[in-house]
Amino acid sequence: MKAIRPAWDEGTKKRLIDAAGKVFARHGFRAATIREICKCANAAVSAVNYHFGDKKGLYLAVFEYCNRRAIEKYPHDLGLDSEATAEERLRVFIRSFLLRGLGDGFPAWHEKLIAQEVADPSGIFGKVAETAIRPMDEYLEKVIREFLRKENSAQEPDVCLVELCRMNVIGQCIFQIHIRQLMPLAATKILEPAQITAIADLIFQFSVGGIRAIAAGR
Template identity: 40%
Template structure:
């Protein structure tokens, strides 16, 4: 193996080891010494390959997300002339597959859950470089389904409503199976859940612009909850 090949292998071992440790302990509790021990690398390897623990953490987040997108791209290889409805199904199915992936980078979503609960300064770069491009694909689909002149805020909220369903069916699965004994919401597998989320979302999106709902006055004031 060439020196370049050995360096690449060491870098990947560091990323994998750091991902497991960061997802289990969080950024602050994880130590450089522990990561390099698990990676079977020299303590100086993190500085050599990434510059710092902070940059290693950012590299871990970006690498895992980009690898998940490579395996399950938002368009799932569809032709460019696919309808918005079909593209929505592909997007939902791909996201469900990424959420359910128990492979090499299964720790990614544990790590992101920690990041959501206790954001680090690295989150902004990960959102800009990795999350935003995929979300732009979904917003474009939603905008097309809502029709011309759709409000940008409505597009953003509808897009995140689609994502919210995917996360709920995947992340809350242990709760859902107990809430619905004998009628597991995940029955039929990922494709069945993807079809349901797509049907539910299409019904909402096709009627979103014509649905005029004015909520009654409730206490406490809705605005006080956020």
């Protein structure tokens, strides 16, 4: 029996990562099946175990790949001048977050995979939190602390308030991403970068108002 290898073959390993990203993002670790992934990747079921050991190995590989590429493509500061104000850094942070979550292809998986981990943790969340979430949190924390300090006449802001503001900003971004990935119509239509920037700027406006209100304390 002559096996037919597709001409567009650019390596089973790469195709598996791509397919697994799609399927894991859609169903989460538990509900995703190796067979669906392999069918999606035009590969045999045994390919997963050969290249990645087991299902969890593939999952980790996908996470590492997405995380690395997403931050590489859309870093938190989007190459902003390091002398930029806290306000400007916040605006850009929100834009980068939305670009990662609403863009086409693998960057969108990144946020969706994290969402799946939040919904039904698979046990690797600790590792993910360290490499993907922690650095982002610390970056945003610094930005917001600086912002609040300026608003509050250089007085060191309350830790709880900083955390609350950080959560609120992230919450808004994540909700936007989820709601737009969920809507059946939006699923087919990818948002243009300009549209994403527009949404990001509105969230920025809202957040600045919110942070100022928290800083004012009433």
